[in-house]
Amino acid sequence: MLTCGELLVELLEGLGVDTVFGIPGVHTVDLYRGLPNTAIRHVTPRHEQGAGFMADGYARVSGKPGVCFIITGPGMTNITTAMGQAYADSIPMLVISSVNNTGQLGMGGGRLHELPSQSNLVSGVAAFSHTLMRPDELPQVLTRAFAVFNGARPRPVHIEIPIDVITAPADHVRRKLGALPSRPGPCPHAIVHAAAMLKAAKRPLLLLGGGCADAAAEAQRLAEALDAPTAYTINAKGVLPKGHSLALGSNQTWVPVRKMVLASDLILAIGTELGETDYDGVFDGNFRIESPLIRIDIDAEQLNRNYPADLAILSDARQAMQALVAALGEVPAFNAEGVGSQRAATVRAELDAQWPxxxxxxxxxxxxxxxxxxxxxxxxxxxxxxxxxxxxxxxxxxxxxxxxxxxxxxxxxxxxxxxxxxxxxxxxxxxxxxxxxxxxxxxxxxxxxxxxxxxxxxxxxxxxxxxxxxxxxxxxxxxxxxxxxxxxxxxxxxxxxxxxxxxxxxxxxxxxxxxxxxxxxxxxxxxxxxxxxxxx
CATH class of the missing domain: 3.40.50.970 (Thiamin diphosphate (ThDP)-binding fold, Pyr/PP domains)
Structure with a gap:
């Protein structure tokens, strides 16, 4: 008999998972029954928070979701801090936990590891939390999780499986996973509008976030096509080559960059929250955007948070930058000693003179x-x-x-x-x-x-x-x-x-x-x- 737990690891392997972080417990041991039949490596941390942080580091470097097997109750309360860090930084993490038997859920019977609602507990640090009530749901729920990782703003996903469902027969379950969506591309009309605004700008500025981490080549082409000084968030470090003449580093907190932001006549922000810890690390409230703002983000809700956009484009960063470069058409060859590079050099010199x-x-x-x-x-x-x-x-x-x-x-x-x-x-x-x-x-x-x-x-x-x-x-x-x-x-x-x-x-x-x-x-x-x- 194939159990739901055995089917789970089989499907995870098919989705490209090669590593799982977790500490076995009496509620989760049946998740481990099928692991030796796969090529998935299991790594045992010493605390579930460690499991979450390991999964986070794995995901940041590989670009793949970090996967955890977590015990009911204390295991889940332990990992929520790590899920919170991953949620804040848009890191893909799949947390699969046990939960009490289906007939015991919500009953408050004082069962081992029981919580009133694990799902409610983690809902604030997850894209979604799902309680799997039947093995038949498993392929659909895993497809939904990986759709978030592949095609939307990546964040942790929590799937909890009651103990009796983990051990339930799953031979009958159809193993077909749904097709995973590609990331959305930009609206062509919005790209034309953005390109026109950028062509008219005399002092453009680029602000790039972690959403650009897999589009470094496109970011460099766009920055050079616009001759635009470029600042980037901490999670986007490396998006321009080290020493590039347009690079301002991750220094939006500091006065010289803030002055450039205020002096720019158009700002293009891509894949960035424009959040406090990257733009106002001294917490004085003095990072301001007063010029027209174009925002590009894969998260529709984020497009007008913190700083409202004059033009909002819902799109994957790479596709949007490719479309913008194409829409700009023929531009002068990039000159590393041009106006944009001179503007950036002036700011870098001011930064170097004021480090503590x-x-x-x-x-x-x-x-x-x-x-x-x-x-x-x-x-x-x-x-x-x-x-x-x-x-x-x-x-x-x-x-x-x-x-x-x-x-x-x-x-x-x-x-x-x-x-x-x-x-x-x-x-x-x-x-x-x-x-x-x-x-x-x-x-x-x-x-x-x-x-x-x-x-x-x-x-x-x-x-x-x-x-x-x-x-x-x-x-x-x-x-x-x-x-x-x-x-x-x-x-x-x-x-x-x-x-x-x-x-x-x-x-x-x-x-x-x-x-x-x-x-x-x-x-x-x-x-x-x-x-x-x-x-x-």
Whole structure:
């Protein structure tokens, strides 16, 4: 007899799933019955939040949905933080959980792991949550989930399956999955209108978001066709080649870029929420758009959030940019010393002159990382060199710099996300850039990395506490309670988990440690003391 749980893993494999993150429990063990008959790899985290963050990192690097198997009740409450981060950053994640037997749902009988409604619990951090009441529904619901991942704004999807449905016979179920939709293209009339507006503009500006991550070539062609300075969000880093003459980086928070926004006579925003953590990271409310605004987004509701559009185009970013370049027709050959590049160079010079002095040491570390490991992936947490790196670091390609300091803004993300990233791109060096406070949220996932054979590099920025929050309190004359936390021996802990571990004594030493870690067969923890003399 084929059970619904066995059919599930068979269908997942057919949809291209190659990795599942989860912790088996008494309610989910029958999801595992069919796994050995597939090529799907199972990775066991040490906490369900870790499972979600691993799935997130895997999805950001691979572009494929990260998939989790999660136990009823506490497993689902544990993973909701990770789902919240993925929801905020438009990351495809499929969370498949158990739930109590169909006859027990909503009864409040005090059953093991019982909640009044798991589906209601996660509805705010998922594109949808579905309770599978019969095995016959499974192909349709999976098709619906992957339609969100493939053809709409990607976000987490939750499918819960009652225990008695997981074990129910499914031999009779038709295995046919529905055709997955392609992403929508733009309205031709809207493209003609947008092209006319862009041709008439004298000082255009491009704002690109994470929705452009898979359209770097198209973004470069469009920017050069318009001779438009281009700023991009943190999740779009790498969308223009490093050092491109039109690039403004991810610096919309800073005054020189804000002045350019106000001085521009037309703004084209593509695949971006125009949200606070990318455009107003100092939270002063002073990022403003006063010129005509064209917005292109795959999410119809997003087209007029935060800043209303003068022209709104519902479309996939790549298709819209291709259509715009075609509609612009013959344009002068791009000149890297032209007006647009000169405008961008002026802003970059102003930015370089106003970086905070205490970023100097962090900049040295970031430069050493990229110089030593040019094709690195950085999965960051909420920590000082991530905050500064969000402005200073320029990735060599997209899907290579991401972190939890944007959007939802959780802690503990960097370590498990790096594990997921390494499993998605085993040939590339992957760094978890995390602070001593954040790593204590998910420190046991070092064991998961060892077990999974994921030789990530954990670059631990140690300032013996919650340094950013402490400074925030000091600047507001608030007593600094709760921020000077106990700092354990991270070297000893890492070695106990089976990792290599070293403390950095100089930048040359850091480079040597990075080179060795990139060749190691196990994870390496490299600890940097924030106040070290070599960072002064």
């Amino acid at each position: 002095a205490n970023w100097k040491g962090q900049c040295k570390v970031l430069d050493t990382l990229q110089r030593t490991l040019p094709d690195l992936i950085v999965a960051g947490d909420s920590t000082q060199p991530v905050y500064s790196g969000n402005y200073l670091f320029e990735a060599t390609r997209t899907r290579s710099w991401f972190n939890s300091a944007t959007g939802y803004g959780t802690l503990g993300y960097g370590l498990p996300a790096a594990i997921g990233a390494k499993l998605a791109a085993p040939q590339r060096p992957v760094i978890a850039l995390i602070g001593d406070g954040g790593i204590q949220f998910t420190l046991p996932e070092l064991a998961s990395a060892v077990e999974a054979g994921a030789p990530i590099i954990v670059l631990l920025w140690n300032n013996s506490g919650y340094g950013e929050i402490k400074r925030y309190m000091q600047n507001r004359d608030i007593p600094t309670l709760g921020v000077d936390i106990y700092t354990p021996d991270f070297q000893g802990l890492a070695r106990a988990f089976g990792c290599n571990a070293e403390k950095v004594t100089s930048l040359d030493h850091l480079a040597a440690l990075l080179e060795a870690a990139a060749k190691a067969d196990r994870p390496s923890l490299i600890e940097v003391w924030e106040h070290a003399d070599f960072l002064a």
